[in-house]
Amino acid sequence: MSAEVDKLWDLQQVVSQLADREGQLEVKPESFAVVDREYEAASEDLQKLEQSLEAIAKERRRVDGELHDQQELLKKYQGQLMLVKNQQQYAAAWREIDVARKHVKELEDSVLKCMTEAEGVQKQLDERRGEFDDLKSRYDSAHTEWQASLSELRAEIEQLRAKQAQVEAALPENIKREFSQIAKQRQGVAVARVAGDTCTGCRTRIRPALAQRLKRGEPVNCEGCSRILYLERPEL
Ligand SMILES: [Zn+2]
Structure with missing residues (x-):
């Protein structure tokens, strides 16, 4: 269970980097x-x-x-x-x-x-x-x-796409679907990190009961923005 949320977090990193690099492709020097x-x-x-x-x-x-x-x-x-x-x-x-x-x-x-x-x-x-x-x-x-001049950027994008495919391959179909649905509705960000006791996606406070579940590595969605919450946990 805990591995899944970590994979989703990885996926979010890759997806965000991809969006950023693809945006850079369009920026005219x-x-x-x-x-x-x-x-x-x-x-x-x-x-x-x-x-x-x-x-x-x-x-x-x-x-x-x-x-x-x-x-x-x-x-x-x-x-x-x-x-x-x-x-x-x-x-x-x-x-x-x-x-x-x-x-x-x-x-x-x-x-x-x-x-x-x-x-x-x-x-x-x-x-x-x-x-x-x-x-x-x-x-x-x-x-x-x-x-x-974009050849390096294009190569980086290729690498990120390969990485995305690799991370996605390790996720169950329904989880992937949830990720892409939330991403579509939330400006490409499906997974939000928890900082303190707050969702960094929408600043909603996480109730203690949910925080407990997060600490156990269970999947939890933010009550404010529905994003999948990610809590950095100490390495086990
Ligand atoms: Zn939120």
């Missing part, structure tokens, strides 16, 4: 973080420019469509001009032609505006893409360098 931030910002800029180019192209398609319709309308009014029978109809037809022409002119201006805007954005985009290639290779080499 400043040498990489600098390039990473630059890379993120540049990607975002590129994306914005591409989006604005798309928006201009969409507006251009809309204007082109409307321009086509107005030109057709203008042709129709000009055709009608041939068919007028009196001065009044003639004047009315001219008014329609005038309005349509004005409209066509406005739309042609809009097309020009779209073209100028698209050119400007395209130019910026080309420049940024040129710079981005350089940034991308700096990013890649900083990333490779960072990953290469």
Whole structure:
């Protein structure tokens, strides 16, 4: 019985170390973080420019469509001009032609505006893409360098995983299950050491009756946080 709680304590040590080392794997060193931030910002800029180019192209398609319709309308009014029978109809037809022409002119201006805007954005985009290639290779080499620096940490993680498997193999299935359930609910800590008469996991006091059971090496769960309690006992 006493061996089991000791094994669980060992398992907790390994699991906590693993979590710590795995966390370290994700921590970007400043040498990489600098390039990473630059890379993120540049990607975002590129994306914005591409989006604005798309928006201009969409507006251009809309204007082109409307321009086509107005030109057709203008042709129709000009055709009608041939068919007028009196001065009044003639004047009315001219008014329609005038309005349509004005409209066509406005739309042609809009097309020009779209073209100028698209050119400007395209130019910026080309420049940024040129710079981005350089940034991308700096990013890649900083990333490779960072990953290469992690080989020791990775080896340590491999060792810890092997140790975890070894400790787990010596534990009964139901105990392992209890451990992982509590760990999941309690930020990865399933086993809490007892210091004085208090659970170090949640600061709940251990009642004397439970303390007695702990001293005998019996499995006891904290009444505050449900963690498995571990009491360092003198070597027998
Ligand atoms: Zn507790």
